[in-house]
Amino acid sequence: MGRKTTIIETATRLFAQKGFAEASTAEIAETAGVAHGTLFYHFKNKQGIIQEIFTRAGSVYLRELRKSIAEYNTGMRQIEAALRFNEEYSRHHSQEILIFLRIFPDQLKGDAQSPEREFIDSIQQQVIAILHESLSAGIADGTIECRDIEETACVLNSLIFGVTHMSLMAPRYTPSLSEGAIAFCRQALQPSACAGKK
Amino acid sequence: MGRKTTIIETATRLFAQKGFAEASTAEIAETAGVAHGTLFYHFKNKQGIIQEIFTRAGSVYLRELRKSIAEYNTGMRQIEAALRFNEEYSRHHSQEILIFLRIFPDQLKGDAQSPEREFIDSIQQQVIAILHESLSAGIADGTIECRDIEETACVLNSLIFGVTHMSLMAPRYTPSLSEGAIAFCRQALQPSACAGKK
Amino acid sequence: MGRKTTIIETATRLFAQKGFAEASTAEIAETAGVAHGTLFYHFKNKQGIIQEIFTRAGSVYLRELRKSIAEYNTGMRQIEAALRFNEEYSRHHSQEILIFLRIFPDQLKGDAQSPEREFIDSIQQQVIAILHESLSAGIADGTIECRDIEETACVLNSLIFGVTHMSLMAPRYTPSLSEGAIAFCRQALQPSACAGKK
Amino acid sequence: MGRKTTIIETATRLFAQKGFAEASTAEIAETAGVAHGTLFYHFKNKQGIIQEIFTRAGSVYLRELRKSIAEYNTGMRQIEAALRFNEEYSRHHSQEILIFLRIFPDQLKGDAQSPEREFIDSIQQQVIAILHESLSAGIADGTIECRDIEETACVLNSLIFGVTHMSLMAPRYTPSLSEGAIAFCRQALQPSACAGKK
DNA sequence: GATGAATGAGGTTTCATTCAT
DNA sequence: CATGAATGAAACCTCATTCAT
Numbered sequence: 001m002g003r004k005t006t007i008i009e010t011a012t013r014l015f016a017q018k019g020f021a022e023a024s025t026a027e028i029a030e031t032a033g034v035a036h037g038t039l040f041y042h043f044k045n046k047q048g049i050i051q052e053i054f055t056r057a058g059s060v061y062l063r064e065l066r067k068s069i070a071e072y073n074t075g076m077r078q079i080e081a082a083l084r085f086n087e088e089y090s091r092h093h094s095q096e097i098l099i100f101l102r103i104f105p106d107q108l109k110g111d112a113q114s115p116e117r118e119f120i121d122s123i124q125q126q127v128i129a130i131l132h133e134s135l136s137a138g139i140a141d142g143t144i145e146c147r148d149i150e151e152t153a154c155v156l157n158s159l160i161f162g163v164t165h166m167s168l169m170a171p172r173y174t175p176s177l178s179e180g181a182i183a184f185c186r187q188a189l190q191p192s193a194c195a196g197k198k
Numbered sequence: 199m200g201r202k203t204t205i206i207e208t209a210t211r212l213f214a215q216k217g218f219a220e221a222s223t224a225e226i227a228e229t230a231g232v233a234h235g236t237l238f239y240h241f242k243n244k245q246g247i248i249q250e251i252f253t254r255a256g257s258v259y260l261r262e263l264r265k266s267i268a269e270y271n272t273g274m275r276q277i278e279a280a281l282r283f284n285e286e287y288s289r290h291h292s293q294e295i296l297i298f299l300r301i302f303p304d305q306l307k308g309d310a311q312s313p314e315r316e317f318i319d320s321i322q323q324q325v326i327a328i329l330h331e332s333l334s335a336g337i338a339d340g341t342i343e344c345r346d347i348e349e350t351a352c353v354l355n356s357l358i359f360g361v362t363h364m365s366l367m368a369p370r371y372t373p374s375l376s377e378g379a380i381a382f383c384r385q386a387l388q389p390s391a392c393a394g395k396k
Numbered sequence: 397m398g399r400k401t402t403i404i405e406t407a408t409r410l411f412a413q414k415g416f417a418e419a420s421t422a423e424i425a426e427t428a429g430v431a432h433g434t435l436f437y438h439f440k441n442k443q444g445i446i447q448e449i450f451t452r453a454g455s456v457y458l459r460e461l462r463k464s465i466a467e468y469n470t471g472m473r474q475i476e477a478a479l480r481f482n483e484e485y486s487r488h489h490s491q492e493i494l495i496f497l498r499i500f501p502d503q504l505k506g507d508a509q510s511p512e513r514e515f516i517d518s519i520q521q522q523v524i525a526i527l528h529e530s531l532s533a534g535i536a537d538g539t540i541e542c543r544d545i546e547e548t549a550c551v552l553n554s555l556i557f558g559v560t561h562m563s564l565m566a567p568r569y570t571p572s573l574s575e576g577a578i579a580f581c582r583q584a585l586q587p588s589a590c591a592g593k594k
Numbered sequence: 595m596g597r598k599t600t601i602i603e604t605a606t607r608l609f610a611q612k613g614f615a616e617a618s619t620a621e622i623a624e625t626a627g628v629a630h631g632t633l634f635y636h637f638k639n640k641q642g643i644i645q646e647i648f649t650r651a652g653s654v655y656l657r658e659l660r661k662s663i664a665e666y667n668t669g670m671r672q673i674e675a676a677l678r679f680n681e682e683y684s685r686h687h688s689q690e691i692l693i694f695l696r697i698f699p700d701q702l703k704g705d706a707q708s709p710e711r712e713f714i715d716s717i718q719q720q721v722i723a724i725l726h727e728s729l730s731a732g733i734a735d736g737t738i739e740c741r742d743i744e745e746t747a748c749v750l751n752s753l754i755f756g757v758t759h760m761s762l763m764a765p766r767y768t769p770s771l772s773e774g775a776i777a778f779c780r781q782a783l784q785p786s787a788c789a790g791k792k
Numbered sequence: 793g794a795t796g797a798a799t800g801a802g803g804t805t806t807c808a809t810t811c812a813t
Numbered sequence: 814c815a816t817g818a819a820t821g822a823a824a825c826c827t828c829a830t831t832c833a834t
Contacts, residue, residue: 019303021219021220022219025829026829034795035795036795036797037794037795037796037830037831038793038794038795038796039829039830040830040831041793042794045829046830105299105300105303105367121368124364151375151377151378152378152382154375155375155378157360158357158361158363158364159356159357159360161364162356162360162363163353165359165363166322166355169302169303180345180349181353183345183349184350184353184386187344187386187387188383188385188386201819222803222804224802224803224804232820233821234820235806235807235820235821235822236819236821238804238805238806238807239817239818239820244803244805399814399815415700417615417616417700420806421809422806430815430816431816432809432816432818433810433816433818434815434816435809436808436809437816497699498699498700500763501613501699501763516764542781547771547774547777548774551753551774553756554753554757554759554760554771555749555752555753555756555757557759558753558754558759559749559752561756561759562718562751562752562755565699566714566715573745573749573752575745576741576746577752581782583783584778597797597798618823618824618825619826620823620825629798630799630800630825631798631826632797632798632799632800634825634828635798635799636798639825639826640825640826
């Protein structure tokens with residue numbers, strides 16, 4: 001495994017544990033077992049490390065989310081899959097997710113139109129788009145009913161974000177939310193029962 | 199207005215805008231119009247400032263949330279009120295909320311049992327307890343139906359957190375979620391329509 | 397007891413425990429139970445406190461040393477008394493002595509002709525003078541024999557200083573030295589045994 | 595000569611002149627001709643500098659003391675050599691000795707079992723052990739007579755400390771004590787004259 | 793490709809001292 | 814007499830970054 005990859009993995013771990021400002025480049029280098037200067041040979045600066053982590057993690061997440069949803073063929077099942085995938089993913093890739101949850105906010109300084117911000121926004125947009133698609137599919141195949149697709153996609157996205165945040169940041173009092181959240185969403189999205197019974 | 203209050207207000211603004219690590223004590227002092235040393239006369243250290251902000255903001259938020267809910271008499275309306283209150287509150291107290299969203303994560307270093315962590319956890323617990331109460335009331339008065347009250351309260355708490363986060367941190371592409379979220383929850387919580395129709 | 401005395405006693409204790417630079421005026425005030433500003437009402441500045449401690453302690457020490465020696469009527473017994481007094485005194489007034497041992501050195505910045513330095517030197521001179529007097533008396537009364545009175549007085553003074561320092565600063569491995577030192581000195585000072593026997 | 599050595603030498607000079615607290619890291623760096631930050635690259639912190647000075651100076655002192663004593667073959671001459679060595683050494687290495695005399699006390703905060711304290715104690719112990727050995731040798735070869743070897747070694751150690759302190763800290767009124775101290779000790783330690791004469 | 797010594801700007805904090813009350 | 818809020822200079826230390834090797 002190349003030095004660059006080692007650095008990225010070490011940095012991911014440290015950033016997730018301690019936060020961006022609190023993990024110094026010297027510590028990253030030492031933990032990764034490379035010289036301090038080596039960091040700056042492979043990356044322009046400290047920002048560059050986190051940017052690469054963001055970029056890699058973001059694209060992996062999106063790819064796997066899409067793959068995971070693609071296995072199901074009704075809209076409702078896809079939405080459920082998205083929620084389940086998210087719990088699974090945040091369990092197995094907790095460090096990448098923690099980085100998003102922890103460092104994310106600090107990257108969004110003021111309202112500046114930074115490239116980081118655009119990248120992050122773009123990921124959110126894609127997640128919302130994926131949910132939108134599944135909702136549309138669900139409406140088409142009769143497994144879902146909802147007022148406004150776009151709005152519902154945003155709400156779902158927020159719910160996913162909130163649930164992930166809670167289970168990673170405050171797991172002590174917050175038991176696994178996934179099944180609860182899935183039940184909640186199924187209830188909210190399923191077509192009116194009476195209509196179906198008639 | 200005392201110097202201490204001035205410092206707290208200035209620090210709140212700066213922390214919300216730039217984050218904890220990025221707002222220097224020198225800048226806070228200068229912006230507040232006091233000498234640098236004055237900060238450390240009134241607060242033990244930089245942490246002490248954010249702690250006081252947390253404590254004050256947390257208790258105000260909880261008090262107003264309770265008051266806002268108390269105006270309604272069915273469980274469902276209370277839940278709706280909680281969601282609406284949250285949107286309203288995060289619009290008018292965006293700085294305090296931003297501090298919670300931004301600095302929060304960085305306060306939770308590792309799994310250490312820090313007083314900050316306990317304070318933050320305690321707020322979450324109280325919010326969940328409030329929601330729990332309204333859900334119980336709703337089940338009693340027939341306006342709500344749900345699988346597991348505790349679980350649902352946690353899901354609702356996560357949803358509130360997610361929606362608030364999205365609307366403050368990424369407002370550009372995320373239109374006001376409140377009404378969408380309310381509709382979503384109402385759908386998820388309302389008693390099965392058929393039963394009612396029969 | 398007046399506030400000024402309280403301050404002096406508290407400062408003595410703290411300076412002895414922690415050193416001059418390490419005991420802050422704020423801590424002295426708090427421990428003494430007075431307001432921070434009160435210190436600077438009674439003393440010109442921090443230096444002023446230690447100066448007053450020095451002055452008081454120095455004159456008390458000299459007075460008691462003289463009194464203690466005066467009880468004996470041969471030179472040798474006076475020297476022994478001086479050594480015994482010193483051990484006794486450093487046990488009962490360890491804080492004042494510690495201040496001399498600890499803060500002393502730091503007061504003697506470079507070779508500047510500071511008033512502190514002159515005061516300290518003057519105490520040393522007086523101790524040496526007292527020893528000188530006893531040695532002379534001892535030679536006159538035949539209990540002491542020595543090469544050079546002035547020189548011997550200086551050696552004795554150094555020995556007293558060294559013994560006191562060791563027993564206060566490194567008591568762990570240095571058992572009570574007084575009796576050993578007295579025997580040592582008696583041996584060094586007593587007239588040649590043969591001469592006496594003849 | 596490496597930068598680290600330069601820093602140590604500069605710091606030794608400044609600490610000896612002004613004391614530990616009074617010599618600022620900025621001043622040390624400037625005087626040494628290196629950047630302020632360089633200090634903290636080579637040493638953990640300010641304490642770290644003085645610790646290294648202590649360690650180096652302590653081991654040099656002990657080595658040379660041993661070498662200096664080894665040249666003589668009777669116990670009495672070894673003791674004399676120790677006293678002479680000390681005067682010589684404190685004249686040529688006055689800065690290191692001044693550091694011990696000045697900073698020493700401040701390192702011994704309270705009764706804490708700090709590593710500095712242990713190091714300092716260990717040096718004292720070794721000096722006492724060396725004196726002990728010479729006293730034993732002297733008793734064996736008939737050049738020395740004394741009540742209690744251990745006790746006498748401690749007294750001698752205290753005397754050496756006191757004499758060194760006086761001649762370095764208050765040289766103005768205290769002429770070279772070495773010969774006086776040697777005569778004093780010879781007198782105290784030599785075997786009873788009569789026994790010899792008989 | 794990789795290193796690590798060196799940097800210096802900037803951060804937090806301490807603290808003796810002042811002064812209006 | 815006494816206070817304590819306020820000060821600001823100066824301290825120690827951190828750390829991202831550079832650069833000669």
